[in-house]
Amino acid sequence: MKKILLSFLAIILTVGVVSGTAYALFSSTVTVSGITLATGNANLVIRDGNINGQIINGYTGLSFNKMYPGFRDYGSFNFQNSSNSQIDLALTAQLTHAEGDWDLLKNNIFVAIGTGTKDNPNFLTGWISLSDWNASSRSLGVPVLAYGQNATYNLYVYVPADADNTIAGKTLSNVTFVVTGTQVTP
Amino acid sequence: MLKLNIKSIVNVVEWLVFLVLLFFVFTILSPIIPMKELPRSFVVVSGSMEPTIKTGSIAFTIPADTKTITKGDVIAFTSPSNPKDTILHRVNNIVSTSPLLFETKGDNNNAPDDWSVMAVGIKGKFVFSVPYLGYVGAFIKTPLGFGLIIGIPALLFIIIQILNIKKAIAEEVERKVTQALDSKNKSKQTKKIKPSKTSVKSVTLPIILFIALVSLSTIQAIKASFSDTVTVSGISLSVADFTKPSIPTNLKWSNPDVSCGGYTNSYTITPNWDDSFDSSGITKYQYEATFFKTGGNLVWPTFVYSSSYSGVFNQGEGVYSFRVRAYDADNNISPWSSDCSITYDKTLPSSIIVKPFNSDNDHDVTFPIIWYWDGKVEGTATDNLSGIDHVDISIYRQIADKYWSGSAWVNGTESTVRVTAKGTNNWSYQLDPLYIPFGKFKIVAHAVDKAGNVENSATIEFENQENAPADGMDPTIITSLSSGRHYYSFTVENISDFSTLSYSVIYDTDSAPKGFIGSVNLNNQSEYKNENILLGSESSGGGIAFDQNVNNIKITVILTRPDGTTLTLEKTDD
Numbered sequence: 001m002k003k004i005l006l007s008f009l010a011i012i013l014t015v016g017v018v019s020g021t022a023y024a025l026f027s028s029t030v031t032v033s034g035i036t037l038a039t040g041n042a043n044l045v046i047r048d049g050n051i052n053g054q055i056i057n058g059y060t061g062l063s064f065n066k067m068y069p070g071f072r073d074y075g076s077f078n079f080q081n082s083s084n085s086q087i088d089l090a091l092t093a094q095l096t097h098a099e100g101d102w103d104l105l106k107n108n109i110f111v112a113i114g115t116g117t118k119d120n121p122n123f124l125t126g127w128i129s130l131s132d133w134n135a136s137s138r139s140l141g142v143p144v145l146a147y148g149q150n151a152t153y154n155l156y157v158y159v160p161a162d163a164d165n166t167i168a169g170k171t172l173s174n175v176t177f178v179v180t181g182t183q184v185t186p
Numbered sequence: 187m188l189k190l191n192i193k194s195i196v197n198v199v200e201w202l203v204f205l206v207l208l209f210f211v212f213t214i215l216s217p218i219i220p221m222k223e224l225p226r227s228f229v230v231v232s233g234s235m236e237p238t239i240k241t242g243s244i245a246f247t248i249p250a251d252t253k254t255i256t257k258g259d260v261i262a263f264t265s266p267s268n269p270k271d272t273i274l275h276r277v278n279n280i281v282s283t284s285p286l287l288f289e290t291k292g293d294n295n296n297a298p299d300d301w302s303v304m305a306v307g308i309k310g311k312f313v314f315s316v317p318y319l320g321y322v323g324a325f326i327k328t329p330l331g332f333g334l335i336i337g338i339p340a341l342l343f344i345i346i347q348i349l350n351i352k353k354a355i356a357e358e359v360e361r362k363v364t365q366a367l368d369s370k371n372k373s374k375q376t377k378k379i380k381p382s383k384t385s386v387k388s389v390t391l392p393i394i395l396f397i398a399l400v401s402l403s404t405i406q407a408i409k410a411s412f413s414d415t416v417t418v419s420g421i422s423l424s425v426a427d428f429t430k431p432s433i434p435t436n437l438k439w440s441n442p443d444v445s446c447g448g449y450t451n452s453y454t455i456t457p458n459w460d461d462s463f464d465s466s467g468i469t470k471y472q473y474e475a476t477f478f479k480t481g482g483n484l485v486w487p488t489f490v491y492s493s494s495y496s497g498v499f500n501q502g503e504g505v506y507s508f509r510v511r512a513y514d515a516d517n518n519i520s521p522w523s524s525d526c527s528i529t530y531d532k533t534l535p536s537s538i539i540v541k542p543f544n545s546d547n548d549h550d551v552t553f554p555i556i557w558y559w560d561g562k563v564e565g566t567a568t569d570n571l572s573g574i575d576h577v578d579i580s581i582y583r584q585i586a587d588k589y590w591s592g593s594a595w596v597n598g599t600e601s602t603v604r605v606t607a608k609g610t611n612n613w614s615y616q617l618d619p620l621y622i623p624f625g626k627f628k629i630v631a632h633a634v635d636k637a638g639n640v641e642n643s644a645t646i647e648f649e650n651q652e653n654a655p656a657d658g659m660d661p662t663i664i665t666s667l668s669s670g671r672h673y674y675s676f677t678v679e680n681i682s683d684f685s686t687l688s689y690s691v692i693y694d695t696d697s698a699p700k701g702f703i704g705s706v707n708l709n710n711q712s713e714y715k716n717e718n719i720l721l722g723s724e725s726s727g728g729g730i731a732f733d734q735n736v737n738n739i740k741i742t743v744i745l746t747r748p749d750g751t752t753l754t755l756e757k758t759d760d
Contacts, residue, residue, distance in 0.1 A: 003351075004355065004358070007347040007348070007351045010343070011347045014340050015340075041233065041234070042295070043414055044414040044415070058418055059420035060421060061420045062420065062421045064422070064423050065422070065424045066425075066426035067423065067425045068425070068428040077418060083412065089413075092300050093418070096417075109425075155418075165428075165429045168425060168466075169425065169426070170424075171425070172424075173423075175419070175422065176417055176418065176420075176421070177418040177419075178415055178416075179417070180300040180414070181414050181415070182412075183232065183234070
């Protein structure tokens with residue numbers, strides 16, 4: 001009799017565990033996150049100008065010359081998520097280096113990153129001073145750069161119309177942003 | 187005996203497997219058990235920690251005091267960018283100790299993570315991992331995997347259990363039947379039905395195994411997050427020089443130096459100014475000159491590349507004005523400077539001496555005689571453009587070959603010893619009368635206009651006949667009268683140039699005018715003194731009587747020079 005009871009108990013437990021698990025895994029109303037096992041590595045590359053541009057070592061050569069109060073322009077470069085597995089990347093950027101009249105220009109030149117065109121931009125960040133770009137890393141917003149995706153990003157530069165004469169004739173060279181792509185999981 | 191030993195070993199193994207499975211289930215379920223002190227397990231779903239921790243591994247962590255975590259430790263932590271994610275990365279650096287912040291990096295990443303991990307976010311320190319076990323969990327989550335790994339074994343297990351039940355029922359029935367027969371045939375010995383053995387482990391072990399497998403499917407994933415960095419470099423930002431250069435200042439004329447609004451007779455004079463300032467540098471100036479003329483001014487602009495310009499007066503005499511503005515390298519233009527004018531006058535002025543006599547009439551007579559020149563020179567001067575600035579004159583005394591310096595007769599030349607007259611268009615000069623000798627003089631007037639032009643057309647020559655004493659002092663009469671007005675004396679001083687002196691003293695009385703006369707020869711003496719002329723006295727009875735009211739005493743002295751010329755002096759005492 002004990003044996004019968006034990007077997008019944010085992011059947012009930014087994015059915016309960018299996019059916020409960022099956023319900024949890026495959027029900028449309030109760031969700032247990034799936035596990036995607038991703039091998040490989042992330043790889044973020046930068047291309048010159050657009051998605052068909054050459055992969056470059058990061059040197060864009062973007063040059064904004066003869067700026068003046070009220071100046072606004074942009075330059076383009078292209079990021080590609082060349083990760084060798086299904087890895088989506090969220091991008092952040094931080095200004096890490098600049099040479100020249102930094103103290104005079106850091107609070108008088110504003111940079112935004114976005115997509116779109118000069119006249120119809122789609123900003124992924126707000127207008128952020130060079131000083132603030134340098135102070136901390138800034139998210140390049142959403143959407144993320146999906147696995148395999150090419151996206152052209154624009155670096156918009158703006159000089160406030162009320163900038164004073166102290167910036168006249170000043171220059172920054174070799175301005176460098178470090179862009180980090182961090183894996184984003186679903 | 188051997189059979190007993192084998193059974194015991196199987197039993198021990200069975201228990202060991204049972205305990206391991208229990209531990210396994212307990213560990214796998216630990217994340218959902220609310221006790222922080224327990225070990226935890228995670229499925230590693232990505233490979234940024236490879237090769238240390240392979241994708242598909244199950245990683246086990248233990249709680250750790252964050253103060254003991256050092257660089258190189260692999261830690262599990264809540265993702266700073268997404269609190270729902272747990273990350274397993276290696277401590278790359280301890281950014282700060284207060285607050286405690288860690289920089290992390292995946293072994294397979296080429297750059298540190300773009301965050302700092304706070305101590306509170308750390309879930310544990312990595313201990314070890316079991317490779318590939320995570321794949322089982324992942325496979326279970328698929329319908330096929332679930333069916334193969336859980337579904338079919340579970341079904342088999344259930345079938346076995348059903349068979350066991352069936353068998354147990356049969357055994358039970360048989361056992362009951364046997365028991366009934368035994369009670370009826372107590373004397374007969376019946377065959378004992380021995381029930382088959384079943385243990386609790388044999389039932390619970392598969393169940394625990396199912397639970398373990400199911401738990402694998404629900405185990406929390408840990409993300410050994412991938413990241414990559416690129417630099418966006420070579421960006422240059424250059425602000426144009428949008429500021430205007432400063433306005434050129436200090437406009438002036440040089441070579442020779444003349445201030446704005448001044449005059450010049452120099453064709454080589456050049457306008458110049460102080461350089462403007464600009465941060466990008468001045469590249470050129472726009473120079474604009476205006477020549478004011480009747481009927482319309484002439485204006486000509488040009489660019490110059492220094493702060494001066496030459497060749498201004500190409501339109502001849504007149505008033506010129508210039509202004510400039512500066513250009514910088516970015517073509518910013520300063521406002522115009524203020525105007526700076528100048529009058530170019532190269533025509534000599536003219537002058538006439540009108541006293542002692544008119545120079546225009548001094549062409550026919552050589553050295554006309556002036557009987558007594560009082561030392562005054564007067565004249566007029568005119569200029570067509572800039573106007574008379576002043577008039578210089580030279581006074582030359584021929585007999586001594588000296589020029590008048592303004593305070594003495596000195597050696598020199600006509601061009602080097604001059605005095606300046608008072609006035610411009612009407613001018614005059616007064617030679618100190620005490621220094622006016624007799625003899626021949628030549629006076630030349632030089633009118634100087636404001637542009638610096640000097641003329642020398644007005645010249646007179648004359649001879650002064652009545653000269654001043656050689657000692658330079660005028661003869662002077664000094665008189666003295668007693669209180670009763672009867673004792674009168676006089677002295678004539680400074681008479682060394684004279685040879686004779688004659689005098690007359692005339693005065694009034696109550697009765698009639700009376701007087702004295704006298705004359706003396708002088709022998710180069712400097713003064714003559716006559717004492718106590720008795721006025722108004724009459725002889726009366728051997729004594730002297732005096733007139734009352736002696737007054738209007740007038741003395742006249744005539745001094746005669748050796749050449750016969752005379753000088754008359756007069757003085758009256760009321």
